[in-house]
Amino acid sequence: MILEVADIRIAPGRQAEFEQAVHHGLQTVIAPSKGFQGYQVRHSIESPERYLLLLEWDTLEDHTVGFRGSAAFAQWRSIVAGFFAQPPFTEHFEAIAARPRNDVVAARTTSAHDGTMDKPIQDFSDCHAAIVSMFDDLTALARPQAPTPQRRDMANRVLDVFQDVVTAHHREEEAELFAAVLADAVPGEEHAKVESFVNRLVAEHRRVEGLYSQLIPALSAMANGDDAALDAAAVEVLVTDYRAHAQFEEESFLPLSQTILGRNSDHMAALGLALHIRHAVNELRHRFGTI
């Protein structure tokens, strides 16, 4: 993991506009980029036109080659460059030492994943419960109401949980669970059935992620405390789709996975270990990361 530090000086008097633009750009353009892990924006106490943008990437190349070579980079610059008083100074850093910090998402993720080693299939089911509770917050936010500190916190929580929990859950299912069940399914009818389930579930992941991304601008504005409205119909489609997706996994795919992986205790244990390692790394990033 590397930390990108961008030292930004903006034109005087444009702080509020810049902060809104940078938040929007980070959530909608940078957050979906490959290798992106998280960010912080810091405003200088002594120099009102100075900001530090701290972005965490898996590798240096994820930023310098992947992101900068993509269309997203031009999109990002079109959002923020108009505020710059001078070209930002950017440098990359490796972690040498860090201090622990509390993190609500890390706590949620960790508690949702207790017992991963022993019962990996149950772990996926537990995670659905945490995600569905986030969608309850999203549904509440879609009801028209004036901004309040509680609604701002709720919007921040939805943004954090979707980025940190939902996308990680989809990645774990696709990289670990689906791959393991496909590998162990009996060739022929059973394998064909698993394959058709997996194709359906992966398509649903992309659809849910696409529906959510359309809500990010309004959620980001709400997270800033602005008076923004979520598209209630779009929220309903997303929540309904996700509930149906989770229900199909709970009722059809997870029981089938239990049957197939349950035939070989070593393979079930390997899945538990793979998930445990992913969660441990994720927790360490949250607790000891430099952002």
Ligand SMILES: [Fe+2]
């Ligand atoms: Fe899924």
Ligand SMILES: [Fe+2]
């Ligand atoms: Fe799932």
